[in-house]
Amino acid sequence: MRALLVNPWIYDFACFDLFSKPIGFLKVACLLKELGFKLDYIDCLDRLHPAMKKLKSKDNPFGCGNYYNEVVEKPDILKEIPRYYKRYGMPPYIFRELIKKIETPDIILVSSGMTYWYKGVFEVIDILKKEFKNVPIILGGIYPSLCFEHAKNFSGADFVFKGKIDDFLSILEKIFNKKFSLDRDFKKLIPLYELYPKLSxxxxxxxxxxxxxxxxxxxxxxxxxxxxxxxxxxxxxxxxxxxxxxxxxxxxxxxxxxxxxxxxxxxxxxxxxxxxxxxxxxxxxxxxxxxxxxxxxxxxxxxxxxxxxxxxxxxxxxxxxxxxxxxxxxxxxxxxxxxxxxxxxxxxxxxxxxxxxxxxxxxxxxxxxxxxxxxxxxxxxxxxxxxxxxxxxxxxxxxxxxxxxxxxxxxxxxxxxxxxxxxxxxxxxxxxxxxxxx
Ligand code: SF4
The missing domain is CATH 3.20.20.70 (Aldolase class I)
Known part of the structure; x- marks a missing residue:
């Protein structure tokens, strides 16, 4: 069994990498590993990702820093805001290149942060759907936990869960038509930071x-x-x-x-x-x-x-x-x-x-x-x-x-x-x- 995990880029007016890592998502990665999955992982907000080498900004003394960003057009309802709207993180063309090199997974997991960052989540799901036709996509994280109906209706994901790990295991059971159980308490799992090539x-x-x-x-x-x-x-x-x-x-x-x-x-x-x-x-x-x-x-x-x-x-x-x-x-x-x-x-x-x-x-x-x-x-x-x-x-x-x-x-x-x-x-x-x- 193979899983691809993706943490999407962000659209916002301001964003800074202040020790930002998807901790819960990395615990889910640990869970999947314990269940026997082989993992591929792309964090589109990883400033130290080898594919972002030429686009990387300087770190501050504690390893934080600005994300690579590009100014984009504002959605209609944000038109009046007198500030630049930007995409922060990995540009889509690099993401497309990376996923082309990945072996077709059995499932794809997409993480999400703030509710108002959903646009990046939707784009990533759309790209993944085109590249990996018929591979089920599961969306989790803060956004569907707080705006479940919105995520279910508009994200394009095949499965959406609210953050409860039992719900996630039920989704796996539906997809693979077999029972999954975890020997350890999910709360005790350690975020799988080994998935990062480099960390500051x-x-x-x-x-x-x-x-x-x-x-x-x-x-x-x-x-x-x-x-x-x-x-x-x-x-x-x-x-x-x-x-x-x-x-x-x-x-x-x-x-x-x-x-x-x-x-x-x-x-x-x-x-x-x-x-x-x-x-x-x-x-x-x-x-x-x-x-x-x-x-x-x-x-x-x-x-x-x-x-x-x-x-x-x-x-x-x-x-x-x-x-x-x-x-x-x-x-x-x-x-x-x-x-x-x-x-x-x-x-x-x-x-x-x-x-x-x-x-x-x-x-x-x-x-x-x-x-x-x-x-x-x-x-x-x-x-x-x-x-x-x-x-x-x-x-x-x-x-x-x-x-x-x-x-x-x-x-x-x-x-x-x-x-x-x-x-x-x-x-x-x-x-x-x-x-x-x-
Ligand atoms: S409930 Fe209050 S104290 Fe607790 S995390 Fe939220 S803001 Fe902080």
């Missing part, structure tokens, strides 16, 4: 689920259950990837990495420190500050966390209460002090803020930006991106059949008029000025 970083999820349910966040719709991989197993994975694949930069993409800290992150970091691994750790997802105490702050520093990014989202107390119970202003203030006391400098502590939440006024966001800067940290301002099925999606009174292109955080402000779009531009400028003035 490894991204890991050491847990799934989150104890909070913020009104703007859709992760609970994908990962309902809280589960943490035993810390010694995580440690072994890190050592293995470091030694075998020569990787020094590791990013954690957990939703709640610090939850249950005494039994998970703290013992893991103690092992890392004790074994003097001397690695760099990154947290592109905001950490939950509420779990950081003095001991954990020190462990983060000693273990090699480069920058601590904290999810704050707003400093408005009413908004905090209405959207989440994950943080409040006294806690964030206390945690920033703890981090500074153990040696993180101001430019290595970052706060994520959201703008454009339903009902949030321009003035409220401006206040949040100013008071977040006054806390003495760098601020990353993120535009709110509506996620179907969340409380804020309902609060925003968005129709269920809204084209997922509108979910794009670069685009959504325009949904409420071009005036809004310009106001948001000003807020970003203000935040940028405050960041560089320190």
């Amino acid at each position: 970083y490894i991204s890991l999820r050491t847990s799934s689920g989150c104890p909070f349910k913020c009104s703007y966040c859709g992760w609970h719709l994908i990962d309902e259950e809280i589960y943490q991989v035993f810390y010694e197993e995580v440690f072994k994975q890190i050592v293995y990837f470091h030694k075998k694949l020569k990787v020094k930069n590791f990013a954690f993409y957990d939703d709640a990495l610090l939850y249950n800290a005494d039994k998970h992150i703290k013992p893991l970091l103690k092992l890392i420190i004790k074994n003097k691994l001397n690695l760099n750790f990154h947290t592109p997802n905001g950490l939950n500050a509420i779990f950081i105490d003095e001991e954990l702050a020190l462990l983060l520093k000693k273990a090699g966390f480069v920058e601590v990014r904290l999810g704050l989202e707003t400093t408005n107390p009413q908004r905090q209460k209405a959207t989440s119970i994950k943080i409040d202003n006294p806690t964030i203030k206390k945690v920033i002090k703890l981090l500074k006391d153990v040696g993180f400098s101001q430019d290595k502590i970052a706060l994520y803020l959201l703008m454009g939440l339903p009902g949030q006024s321009f003035e409220e966001i401006e206040d949040s930006i100013i008071s977040a800067h006054n806390l003495g940290a760098k601020v990353y301002l993120e535009e709110y991106s509506p996620v179907p099925g969340t409380l804020d999606y309902k609060r925003a009174k968005l129709p269920n059949d809204l084209d997922p292109l509108w979910h794009n955080n670069s685009v959504f402000p325009l949904f409420k008029g071009s005036d809004n779009y310009l106001k948001f531009r000003k807020l970003k400028d203000l935040n940028h000025k405050l960041n560089i003035s320190r």
Whole structure:
């Protein structure tokens, strides 16, 4: 049995490779390998792919960088956005050349990220269908998990699944007309990073689920259950990837990495420190500050966390209460002090803020930006991106059949008029000025 796995390119207004790897997809690859499949793998977002050598941009010191990109025509509903729309990642002509060299597979799996990136997914499926006629294509990932009907009706895939591994196994059973069962728990499988010819970083999820349910966040719709991989197993994975694949930069993409800290992150970091691994750790997802105490702050520093990014989202107390119970202003203030006391400098502590939440006024966001800067940290301002099925999606009174292109955080402000779009531009400028003035 042979499977081809493809992670498609992306269409967006902006995109940067910030430790972006399809972790769940690589676990599915591991599952297929355990089931006896031979694998071919193309990650169209792999900046280090040998076929992209001539098109590669420079890495930053931690192995991240800009994707190769080309300006393309905007879809009609995005015409008013005064920015270039681009395809990021491998150009289709290189992809076509690569798949021509591949032995015809028995199944093809296509992964997907953000709902509003579906255009790249559709194109990849279309090309694969033409090259491998009659080979069943299975689509999974975040996009069909959140917009199942859209994916089923328009993607062109033969099978679409919502992220549940049992559903995926049922699809395999239908295709091969035989039973597939896995000896190990899927959650314990290790992403099959060996499929990459070269790597500059490894991204890991050491847990799934989150104890909070913020009104703007859709992760609970994908990962309902809280589960943490035993810390010694995580440690072994890190050592293995470091030694075998020569990787020094590791990013954690957990939703709640610090939850249950005494039994998970703290013992893991103690092992890392004790074994003097001397690695760099990154947290592109905001950490939950509420779990950081003095001991954990020190462990983060000693273990090699480069920058601590904290999810704050707003400093408005009413908004905090209405959207989440994950943080409040006294806690964030206390945690920033703890981090500074153990040696993180101001430019290595970052706060994520959201703008454009339903009902949030321009003035409220401006206040949040100013008071977040006054806390003495760098601020990353993120535009709110509506996620179907969340409380804020309902609060925003968005129709269920809204084209997922509108979910794009670069685009959504325009949904409420071009005036809004310009106001948001000003807020970003203000935040940028405050960041560089320190
Ligand atoms: S804490 Fe983060 S991952 Fe958890 S629900 Fe809130 S936004 Fe989502």
